[in-house]
Amino acid sequence: MAALIRQKSDSDSDRNEIPPGTLYLLILKTLAVRGRLHGYEIAESIQNCSDDVLQVEEGSLYPALQRMLIKGWVTAEWGVTVGNRRARYYTLTRDGEKQLGIEVSQFERVMGAISRVIQTA
Amino acid sequence: MSLTGEFSRRVSMLLHRGRFRRELDEEMRLHLDLRHEQQIASGLTPKEAHWSAQRRFGNVDRIKERSxxxxxxxxxxxxxxxxxxxxxxxxxxxxITMVALTSLALGIGANTAIFSFLDAIMLRSLPVKDPQGLVKLGVEDPGGITDAFANTELYSYPFYRQFQRKNAVFSETAAMYSMMNDVHGFIDDRQEPQLIHVQTVSGTYFSTLGVSAQLGRVLNETDDSSKDDHPVVVISDNFWKRTFGDDPSVLSHKVKLGNVVYDIVGVAPQEFFGTQVGVAPDAWAPLSMSAAIPPGWGGYDKNFTEGLYILGRLKPGVTTEQATANVNLLFPQILRGFPDANLSQWNLTRLSRAHVSIKSMAKGISDLRGDYSKPLMVLMVIVGLVLLIACANIANLLLARSTARARELAVRQALGAPRSRIIRQLLTESLLLALTGGALGIAFAAAADRVLLRMISQGSDTVPLDVSLNLRLLAFTFAVTVGTALLFGTLPALRATRVQLVENLKSGRGASTAAGRSPIAKILVVSQVALSLVLTVTACLFLRTLVNLNDVDTGFNKANVLRLDIDSDITGYKQNDPRLKALFKQIEDRVSALPGVTAASFSAFTFAEGSWDSSIHVPGMPVDHNTNVNHNVIGNGYFATMQIPIIAGRSFTAQDTATSQRVAIISEHVARTLFPAGSPIGHTYDLGSDSNDAAHPLTVIGVAKDVKLHGLTGSANYIDYLPYTQQDWSFGDLEVRYSGDFSSISNEVQQSIHAVDRMLPISNIRTLDAEVADTFTNQTIIAELSAFFGLMAVFLSCIGLYGLMSYLVGRRTGEIGIRMALGASRSEVAWHVLREMGLMVIAGIVIGLPITVSGIRLVRNMLYGLSGTDPLSLMAAVAFLLLAGMAAGYLPARRASTVEPVVALRDE
Structure with a gap:
């Protein structure tokens, strides 16, 4: 993921839309690393990890999370935040871990191909 | 990632939609709040923080929708x-909804009802294992017993046994009697006799069909292995429920048929009704007992008592052609091999010409199919057309309504609703309408089915035919319903959404929409009239056929005759027992003596009850093997009862006894064609094939006027009459000529019979008229139903006409007002409306005529006594339609003529 961030930071804008199709990957990876998170924490985590480069339209997390719930990649349960507020916490499932592997290798394949194109140019 | 898991998650989401929304809302609110706090912490004002949080989050509603x-x-x-x-x-x-729903319910209901009969009679397979592999020898399915050589429809039991052994094409073969034994039997010790329909079958019957018992066992080869000593029966599920009330200990019960007591060894599965559609036996008994079960047809060891159907299950891979070849190889071989085969030149010629055809038994045997296939298909077309007319009506109603709603739809479109979305909504409304109509239709069909079943049933028993709802039927109805919705909904939906927005927003009553709509509406109404013409003419033709059939001269007077069946087998007397004949005589005498009764007599047959026939041998005349004379065994009062004139000689009298000279009365037709020229009185003859008869020839003592015996449409039959004093017979039919009230006579007749013998079961009491009418039940049904649907079609078309004209008159109030202001009289205005209406009706008739004429060609062979396109029916239908059209137009025309010019113009 570090490679992505550096390449992106080459561009002019200091905040960038994430590349299409990688939102699942980002959420899956974040949950894999950080464990149990609610929506806001996921958004914050993605932003912090990318040194504020990757800007998720925060709301779009929620339809994505719904789709991931349907697919069975994550499960959700209600819990209480530090500030004593009710929040829905998401956890990765076995299927989700498997999916993360698939998404990562897919992403690397595409990025490798793009890198090769750029280098030959 | 299992799909079922995913699906079940989707379903549980659907079931908990409310909670889902609340949770999503809460989750997103938390997110916004946290962001808000975070932004304030980083130094923004609350207002700025709010906007920032909103911006970073995106469009909340849009995101909710996407989630x-x-x-x-x-x-x-x-x-x-x-x-x-x-x-x-x-x-x-x-x-509008009421009119639409009523026409839909009637239309869809009629289609469902007719289709349920079509399905039960023509489409459904027998409820047996692999019905496609079952075949039957012979294609005509006549019921009876014959001794004719080389009959390819009916077979003897010994033939069946040899065929079973020798054939190479069937894995199993079975035989069944071609007639049902209708026996009055006794259950256990019960004193009341009960009518039981017994089907005698070979021991292999159930195994060939692949049907096993739901309780106990089915019949097997052992039950059919030796004559007269296997008194066992398998009963039907219906009989079990009806008579034993589901009692699981039924197998310990017994049934007495004739003089023998039978063990109940099994109960057939619920869905199994035998192999004849519309004829459900109560019990199956082995053929080995066929001589013991009344009326004791027997023939178990008679090579030429041919009364069985033979069924077979094709071996795997054997085609019908191969089977036919094998059967026709064995057929002459087995017949010639019988030691008592009469290999006369005539018989050998017959044999060489005989060819056994094989037909599929997948759908079973059915007389109903022969009688009703064509009528049902015609009715299916008729109800289809009625539904079309109803669709046209509803389309028109929806068109009218969508014009009224034009403004609403325009507003929605203007607010950005895509056209497809509005079309979908309008179609959903149509579908809703159709589905409601369809559901009502199914309820209507259930009621109609009972009425129809009653109509096709002869006598007092309802035909055992399963026309209840099933999956195929529901699928049919559903398809019809959806098709209907598309048919009547599409056009209005497309029209309604193709609007000039500005025009419609400006005024709810754009003149252009009225003008734009009416051509389609007019086309719909004109097609309704055209279809109505087809249906009206068809109805006229069938009604006239019915009238013609009613008027056919049968040769006897069918009015004021009561007929009933008694079951004399219950007495246990043999046919030749003098006590039996005395019983008959006693009943005839007592009934004849009743006040209001002119004459009464037993007979073997009256009308369309089957026959006993053979060729006859008149000395001095060549034997005509092709002409079978129908023999009727009768009492002395028969001619008086039936009012058949004796045109020469005398009728039977008390002097004709068992010991006197054997006498006969012949019909005119027999006298003219089979006897030498001159008076036949005094001539002798014998009944052809029966060699015993030659020693005791019959002497002709009278000639009776010709009558029809088998049906109305054929020519007069060859008939001779024999007195029951001289010819043994166990009777069913008693005919009574009466005057006065049917039901009181009927009661007195029954009392008289029971005064002679308390036990005698009496059934099938009705008029001879009704019995004759039974032979054209199918024509009666089609005439009544086509008349009903024809009227319905005209009625629906009139509603269509009326609706359109009222609508147009309403639209044109202004125009009419101007005309009247310019000097048009009220009658001129009314005439104007009527003329427009008349033109539509005439256009419909002109278009309908050629369709009608070609349509008649399809039903021509179902008509009787009418020449081709019956001009009278055509004229009657046209006149009726014009009249109905004018009636429908009267109100709108009147309304147009009462328009007040001032009011109309002010309104404009």
Whole structure:
């Protein structure tokens, strides 16, 4: 993921839309690393990890999370935040871990191909 | 990632939609709050923080919608929304909805009802194992017993046994009697006799069909292995429930048929009704007992007592052609091999010409199929057309309504609703309408089915035919319903959404929409009239056929005759027992003596009850093997009862006894064609094939006028009459000529019979008229139903006409006002409306005529006594339609003529 961030930071804008199709990957990876998170924490985590480069339209997390719930990649349960507020916490499932592997290798394949194109140019 | 898991998650989401929304809202609110706090912490003012949080989050409503759509149920929710909206708009326009629903319920119901009969009689396979592999020898399915050599429809038991052994094409073969034994038997020790329909079958019958018992066992080869000593029966599920009330200990019960007591060894499965559609036996007994079960047809060891159907199950891989070849190889071989085969030149010629055809038994044997296939298909077309007419009506109603709603739809479109979305909503409304109509239609069909079943049933028993709802039927109805919705809904939906927005927003009553709509509406109404013409003419033709059949001269006087069946077998007397004949005589005497009774007599046959026939041998005349004379065994009062004139000689009297000279009365037709020229009185003859008869020839003592014996449409039959004092017979039929009230005579007749013998079961009491009418039940049904549907079609078309004209008159109030202001009289205005209406009706008739004429060609062979395109029917139908059209136009025309010019112009 570090490679992505550096390449992106080459561009002019200091905040960038994430590349299409990688939102699942980002959420899956974040949950894999950080464990149990609610929506806001996921958004914050993605932003912090990318040194504020990757800007998720925060709301779009929620339809994505719904789709991931349907697919069975994550499960959700209600819990209480530090500030004593009710929040829905998401956890990765076995299927989700498997999916993360698939998404990562897919992403690397595409990025490798793009890198090769750029280098030959 | 299991699909079922995913699906069940989707479903549980659908079931908990409310909670889902609340949770999503809460989750997103938390997110915004946290961001807000975080922004304030980083130094923004509360207002700025709020906007920043909102900006970073995105469009909340849009995101909710997207989260929602992720679950894939939005189509359903849209549908429910549309349906709810449709329901409200249906309730708003209640009159339109009522008319539409009524016509839909009748239309769809009629289609479902007719189709359920079509399905039961023509489409459904027997409820047996692999019905496609079952075949039957012979294609005509006559019921009876014959001794004719080389008959390819009916077979003897010894033939069946040899065929079973020698054939190479069937894995199993079975035989069944071609007639049902209708026996009055006794259950256990019960004193009341009960009518039991017994089907005698070979021991292999059930195994060939692949049917096993739901209780106990089915019949097997052992039951059919030796004559007269296997008194066992398998009973039907229906009989078990009806007579034993489901009692599981039924196998310990017994049934007495004739003089023998039978063990009940099994109960057939619920769905198994035998192999004849519309004829459900109560019990199956082995053929080995066929001589013991009344009326004791027997023939178990008679090579030429041919009364059985033979069924077979094709071996795997054997085609019908191969089977036919094998059967026709064995057929002459087995017949010639019988030691008592009469290999006369005549018989050998017959044998060389005989060819056994094989037909599929997948759908079973059915007389109903022969009688009703064509009528049912015609009726199916008729009800289809009626539904079309109803669709046209509803389309017109919806068109009218969508014009009224034009403004609403224009507003919605102007607010950005895509056209496809509005079309979908309008179609959903149509579908809702159709589905409601369809549901009502199914209820209507259930009632109609009972009426129809009653109509095709002869006598007092209802035909055992399963026309209840099944999957195939529901699928049919559903398809019809959806098709209907598309048919009547599409056009109005397309029209309604193709609007000039500005025009419609400006005024709810754009003149252009009225002008734009009426051509389609007119085309719909004209086609309704055209279709109505087809149906009206058809109805006229069938009604006239019915009248013609009613008027056919049968040769006897069918009015004022009561007929009933008694079961004399229950006495246990043999046919030749003098006590039996005395019983008959006693009953005839007592009944004849009743006040109001002119004459009474037993007979073997009256009309369309089958026959006993053979060729006859008249000395001095060549034997005509092709002409079978129908023998009727009768009492002395028969000619008086039936009012058949004796045109020469005398009738039977008390002097004709068992010991006197054997006498006969012949019909005119027999006298003219089979006897030498001159008076036949005093001539002798014998009944051809029966060699015993030659020693005791019959002497002709009278000639009776010709009558029809088998049906109305054939020519007069060859008949001779023999007195029961001299010819043994165990009777069923008693005929009574009466005057006065049928039911009181009927009661007295029954009392008289029971005064002679208390036990005698009496059944099938009705008039001879009704019995004759039974032979054209199918024509009666088609005439009555086509008349009903014809009227319905005309009625629906009139509603269509009326609706359109009222609508147009309403639209043109202004125009009419101007005309009247310019000097047009009220009658001129009314005439104007009527003329427009008349033109539509005439256009419909002109278009309908050629369709009608070609349509008649398809039903020509179902008509009787009418020449081709019957001009009278055509004229009657046209006149009726014109009249109905004018009647429908009267009110709108009147309304047009009462328009007050001032009011109309002010309104404009």
């Amino acid at each position: 929602h759509m992720a679950w894939g149920w939005n189509w359903l929710e849209t549908f429910l929304q549309d349906a709810g909206y449709g329901l409200r708009s249906m309730l708003r326009t209640r009159a």
